[in-house]
Amino acid sequence: MKLGSRIGRWLKREWIYFRKNRELLMLAIPGIVYKLLISYIPMVGLILAFKFFRYDQGIFGSRWVGLDNFKFLFKAQDAQRIIRNTLLYNFTYIILGTAAALLFALLLNEVSGRMVKLYQTTMFLPYFISLVLVGYIAYAFLEHKSGYMNSLLQNLGFAPHKWYFETKPWLFILPLVSIWKGVGFSTLVYYAGILGINSEYYEAARLDGASRPQMMMRITLPLLKPLVIILFILGLGNIFRGDFGLHYFVPNNVGMNFPTTDIIDTYVYRALTKLGDINSAAAVGFLQSVVGLVTIVSANYLVRRLDKESSLF
Secondary structure, X not given: OHHHHXXXXXXXXXXXXXXXXXXXXXXXXXXXXXXXXXXXXXXXXHHHHHEEEEOOOHHXXXXXXXXXXXXXXXXXXXHHHHHHHHHHHHHHHHHHHHHHHHHHHHHHHHOOHHHXXXXXXXXXXXXXXXXXXXXXXXXXXXXXXXXXXXXXXXXXXXXXXXXXXXXXXXXXXXXXXXXXXXXXXXXHHHHHHHHOOOXXXXXXXXXXXXXXXXXXXXXXXXXXXXXXXXXXXXXXXOOOOOOHHHHHHOOOOOHHHHHHHOOHHXXXXXXXXXXXXXXXXXXXXXXXXXXXXXXXXXXXXXXXXXXXXXXXX
């Protein structure tokens, strides 16, 4: 009887909340449906990570093999290399991307209003360019016979390079391309955070004789700290999941540069296309999601212990 009355009261509260916020909930319905169809319903396929899938038996009729599919990644000949590359590249992208975005956001805040829109559009445009097209742009620069980079080097008296058959240059090329493509979006996020800072702080600082750099260091950056930490935590969620398009299309999938360009996602993709091993691919994707979840929860826990207001949840 008590349980029934509690459920009744809960349903009544939920109905009152729904009626009070029905307009907002109606606006959220398309996003909820999209998430259900694209993100949650396909999660049923995660069971493939624990099965030996056969088309004639289907997902649920296939034989259960437990954790055998997860051995594919760790027993691979190049396992150490691809895991190392994935982690180091992602750390590099997060750190350099955050630093570049903060710098450009601070600079945008110092630009006059008429020029801000021009700079915003110019920086944000690469974000919408497909990585397939970015790969062609990179090829136009790095092609060893008539690429722009080799033409420039020859004009300056230097020997041309066969970029796609070398390993070391990609340690710098890939982070540079990543920053060029993604810094515009992050910059706008930080710039929006700067615009949300109360202008009275800056007015008080001017009255005290503070310079522009001092206001950046003492007002802007400290107030942006929670936003920076939240985006950093979200970035850590993909620390075990590489940018497939960046590492596949930009280096042009050339085997000579695999030591410095190959990551988990490109390795699994090649294995999937050559061997057709759906089970191992599903296992790796499941493992990447689990590692991302653990990383986000752990990072948020540490941030919460140090500064509760800056934590994600």
